[in-house]
Amino acid sequence: MTEQPIEPDEQAPREECGVFGVWAPGEDVAKLTYYGLYALQHRGQEAAGIAVADGSQIIVFKDLGLVSQVFDEATLAGMVGHVAVGHCRYSTTGSTTWENAQPVFRHTAAGTGVALGHNGNLVNTTDLAGRARDAGLMNNGAMGATTDSDILGALLAHGAADATLEQAALELLPTVRGAFCLTFMDENTLYAARDPHGVRPLSLGRLDRGWVVASETAALDIVGASFVRDIEPGELLAIDADGVRSTRFAEATPKACVFEYVYLARPDSNLAGRSVHSTRVEIGRELAREMPVDADLVIGVPESGTPAAVGYAQESGVPFGQGLMKNAYVGRTFIQPSQTIRQLGIRLKLNPLKEMIRGKRLIVVDDSIVRGNTQRSLIRMLREAGALEVHVRIASPPVKWPCFYGIDFASPAELIANAANTEGSQAGMLEAVRHAIGADTLDYISLDGMIRATAQPIDRLCRACFDGVYPIELPGEAALGKNVVEQMLANAARAGVPGQPAQPAADPASALRRP
Template sequence: MLTTDPYDDDKLREECGVFGIWGADTAAAVVALGLHALQHRGQEAAGITSYDRNWFHSHRAVGHVAGNFDEDHIIRQLPGDAACGHVRYSTTGESGLRNVQPLYAELSSGGFAVAHNGNISNARTLRQELVQHGSIFQSTSDTETIIHLVATSSFKTLLDSFIDALKQLEGAYSLVCITPEGMIGCRDPLGIRPLVMGKLGDAVIFASESVAFDVVGAEFIREVEPGELIVVNDKGIRSLHPFAKIAPRPCIFEHVYFSRPDSIVDGQSVYSVRKQIGAELAIENPVEADLVIPVPDSGTPAAIGYAQQSGIPFELGIIRSHYVGRTFIQPGDKVRHLGVKLKHNANQALIEGKRVILVDDSIVRGTTSTKIVEMMRDAGATEVHMRIASPPTRNSCFYGVDTPKREKLLAAQYDVTGMQDYIKADSLAFISIDGLYRALGETGRSNDHPQRCDACFTGDYPTTLTDQDGLANVTQFPLLAERVT
């Protein structure tokens, strides 16, 4: 089976989204609303686990939040004033219900539910060691490794066991956990994946993005710091820093594509940053044209910035239908091509006889760009220029983003001229890596101490990748000697 929408096939898959709340009536209902706001981060499956101070209750299902949690009877099956939830696109582990989060287990200390955004890059190695020592896994998710590490830790308390588990992990993680002792929110020492904290009355919330607070009417408090672990219970809020401090490397692609434009990430408006990326793109790569056209919807803010900086009119030259789901058809080039127009269609009356600049967030395999350029020419455009609001994506991500293998990435196969020929554009240009950093308010990328994780563009991975290269990570995260008690 093939999806009718190559636009979906040719985008980097959003990682996952997490949301948790402690101390709210009908906590599961609040989590469901929060997950609605985070649906863009994962459309494959959704789950919620609640805690009523006696028992844990879970509902997990394949599909969107709206299709699984909008019924009152489902929410009534999830009682309690504490809950965590997850929207998923699989980056590690097969698709299927057994991998849908939150994952839950009964430990010696009681119930333990965990929702995870990111990817544990040494999970396979850890899993092999755990299985050899008797652990029995119920899923293929890297997240289950965390549960087994907690369960087998020699430390006495749940908190110490949890920290002991974290110190064995490599890669990226933002976690929200519900336990009888409270809710835990934490980020990896580099802060690769985002996590923010807010309040709804007296209740405390963790979420992947601030937009989830807007939807539920909560107040944004602050970001969870890289390497920080926050425990929330009836006694209050406790912040711990169990890792030695190192320079953070938050994912730069959150600003380019993943986060919703109305979110605040790293203290900055995502929408404003994307407009500034477009402005930098126009400064670096000008071209004479009649129209600036965004590739819907992710290219829109950058296209606005490009148009404002260049003085070339912004127009909606591609119209997207929002009423087409991810339908499936039998393979066949002719039918597949017709399926493209179910979701995107050229605004021919606007485009005919015009020189157009198409602005998109990225090029992955190149199939999207090829189809869009062809669509513009079929609509009568005299010139088609592509401008990309990120540097060429030459490397796979191992931190929670489902990217193709490197050999499938167009920028890993061709230089920019070769990519231009492949998509059949009159010109093709990308923002430079320094231009991307300037759009974020920085002078440029520091090669000695990069400010962000930009490995998909530069190949500069901030951690050792044990499962990929077989090397043990012994120096990346120096750990504090003392345990937290």
């Protein structure tokens, strides 16, 4: 088998975005937002932006790059006010351009401004774009930006022409479908809203002289805010000199993303009152109970696989060790590696501790397998370093279905659990994936085991990427979910290409991920 060179994190699921907002007269809100976004950098690494208002005007600064690349001391010093919103972006709709960076800014007909940051993905973007077009909000069919977030900003600003921004939001939000956590503002007031299903997390925190909202509780910790509560699904908050006002714009039907627990959220955050780190450790314990194996050492794939590896070791009695060193400075870069460097693949990010793994039978715990290229390169590297056996254990079930709510997985045909599963059986898929990545054994945690570890009721979690059950109705839903995989397998069988499912004739994601 010829190993394909890869770039670091090329096969990892891409996070969605991070949003932050602060209302705090007398505080340096621009710097608070900068540090909040810094804590949320893992959620989006393509662009960053901050909007600040002082009661009379809104200033927006945004650009492509990491938070630390976009902002410097001088820029932040010029952003003075009492209310701010911030955003760090990974593109799940729209291309990576300056126009698509957030916060989105729009003028209202009344002469005021609206700045908005959005985390998630909408599923009725086409309908919303039609409304924006009918209202004359697009120029030649486009607004410069190509995101569902930009359409939301335009519609909010349009609605605020004859009403307050709060009234405009209460009219618009009930018509928006999909996953959305919003932080938005005018010149005086900070707003935050979460979709009725609460797919993505959003929390409220308290400062000595103000309030903070953030995608994760870790960002509250970083800026010194005390956690107050999660913003409820279907809730709109307004924060100004009169305090915090809460209005419900839709009935709550919670379906929080379970992949936040597995991979997306920081381990030092809390989701629905449950520590992410504790959940990942418990997932490891469940995995050890379900899928034991005789070995000498348990190692985790840094960083997201490490807590589950600790739990696996605790439950199994097999010692835990640090078998891989991670280069903390490898991330997304604008400097493209040469072909020679590309051949190094995963070694840019991880390097084995040979003295720890030489002559050992290893249990390697990772959070997920997407295409499998990362695991294949890693296993080859461990064997070259002297590992006698490599037993892979995965802290989530096989990823088989696309996400339409804010995670940019590979296409269904590229997911190794589908590409390897030509015979349609679980055992056949396991053996095919095991062979493809070169492991001695391979097992995944069960869906039930993963759900138990979250301590959340299964009916309050979205697990569509694992079981194909989509909690929010999708346009053309008959062509989604399990039918995607069935169609691919049928196409592959008709084409006579074993092990390589054909791409569906019409990609159901294409109409949903771009307006």
